[in-house]
Amino acid sequence: MIYMDNAATTRPYEEALSTFEKVNRTYYFNTASIHQEGRNADKLLEASRKQILNLLDLEGFECVFTSGATESNNIAIQSVLKKKKQFGRTVLMSELEHPSVLNTVEAMKAEGFDVKYIRTTADGQVNLESLKELLDGDVVFVTVMAVNNITGAIQPVAEIADLLKDYPKVHFHVDATQAAGKIKMNFSGVDTLSLSAHKFHGLKGAGALLAKQVKSLDPVYYGGGHEFNIRSGTVNLGAIAAMAKALRISVQDMEKNHERISGYSEHLRKAVTGLPSIHLQPGGVPHIVNISFEGAQGEVIVNALGARDIMVSTTSACASKLASLNETLMAMNNKAAVVKGSIRISYSNFTTDEEADMLIEALKGVHKEIGGVLK
């Protein structure tokens, strides 16, 4: 089996699994207990927190552990908006956001918020001119992801932070799920940041909300007051320590992997360029490539590759069961046929040269096989 759906989730590093297992054997205590073993578990929790902040260069930030980016996004959006309501009602959101941001912000309309979408360039980036036009005294919240999960486009986070300096009441939230551990970005101007461990070879069920000021946040559900009283519930220490471990390995090997995976994606783009009815989306990070087979359904391509034992996905796994057309690709002004026929290939740090080559051969094979239906 060749796994090429790593933007959906990754295989954990052996080291991360080993940390998870060891922690659950030897530090299974509640980090809130005041006995000696509880104190030791708490020390491990704090060391994990410190390590994650260091690895991401987030000096002065605090790290609230959550179950993953969906929860982090919900906490940031819901709690900050409730506090900001008295100062303004407008939320600006890119058209590219993941459903965990999009649907949370949309749900806040019921609380009286006005949601405006920042337009997208043909390259799949947030249009800074559009953002400038939309910014006014009523805006209290701006949310833009760091790296798009459909095309891999890297968003101009530092430039946006710079623009927002003139709007001190705006809270800037960034969903960095596809960026953490993959590329180095400057997040110093950001107020809150979400991430999920399982996207960088950690385990499912652990993530973080990184905040410049914990005071800007409130819990969205209540309990015993863990994690700065923002996210109650006995802390999942094993998965958290494994996340710290996975991020450490990912950051340490980042340059090396970036170079290798860039080779794969460039090779792939070159190999399919010029084939009839093939449309490549502009890229960004090397580990995501979006290809359309114009005239076919993305699902057909996924099935055809599946028959060759290669796993890819249509748009994003979180939305692929929904019938509607992908918003990111529509926002980039793609023809409906291009959007319908798109698949997402995503490499990981485990992808080998051999697998990358086999994928190219398989894509060429599928192209020949279904050539008759393509436009």
Next chain:
Amino acid sequence: MKYDHILVRYGELTLKTKNRKMFVNAIRKTMIRTLEGFDVKVKANRDRAYIELFDADPYEVMDALKHVTGILSVSPVVKMDRTEDAMKETALNFAGGFKGGSTFKIEVKRADKEFHLKTFDIQDMLGGLLLRNTENIEVDVRNPDYKVMVEVRLDGIYMYHDVIKCVGGLPAGTGGKALLMLSGGIDSPVAGFEIMKKGVELEAIHFHSPPYTSLQATEKVKRLVDIMSERTGVDIKLHIVPFTELQTTLYDKIPDNMSMTSTRRIMLRIAEKLAWKVDAEAIVNGENLGQVASQTLTSMHAINAVTNYPVLRPLLTLEKNDIVRMAKEYDTYETSIMPFEDCCTIFKPKAPKTKPALDKVLKFESNVDFESMIEKALENIEVYETDAKESENAFDALL
């Protein structure tokens, strides 16, 4: 422009003539320890030290040196080729950071007397250059806001202007040893830092009364010792004295309004015995005149009566908010204010005497055999040896 050296100016040790070598060796040792992990080389000379930066951030290095006692100030230095162009470029770079409306002066030291430019030539060249290329900046040779230093040496030219103030005082280990009474509050770590400034080496003593005091309270004191060790670059040994038996006996046998005085007297008796054992020549505490009932002059007199040892109280007359500010500068404040039960809070008398009568205290104490309990407590001391760097890496294999 890249800073490649840090210039370190010494504090009071420059007043020493006969023992200069010993003082310089001590400060070299502490700097090397503090800068462990940085890619640097420490060169300590008789009158100043240079730290050569290979792949280290100059500001991180200077921050690490801020609390090393014996250092008066540091400057980031640019070393360049012995050319006029190199000097001009660096001078312009420096001036870019000067505030509008300020004054400057060019000061030259020619260690290489053969250099083709004389002192005045260099001053004239660089001073003129800066005046032509800046607006609203004047020369003032008497009292300038910025002093641009140019040192001409055989291996190159060294230039700097920024001077960052450090803690001053004398190098660690040149002033003997004292025992610090560390409670875990805001004051005692500050008292420790103040004494260390004078080159005094410290060991610390802490009393705990499990199960009445919490594990976290002891952990907190260990963290304070870690912070103090890391900031000063000097290891501090912490002696944790089991005090439960004494505490409960005091609670039982001494009237409530005098138990505080007796408790402090017993603690000081233990501290004195330990100080003797570890060759400390004084006891240090964070007492502040009049702050609480045990720190009135009458209380101090009654408590101090148990020992002939010098008891040093560097915070004696300071304002509380100054002590808080110092604790924040020394980085101990956030740890000190963590709320855990310690021995002071649990057995706190309802109405302690601010003017305890020594004769009454002595009478009540004479009814109890404290001496054997004190000996037992001393025998069961737990020693914590700080190694801040190591404890951080305790989870290295897991993380």
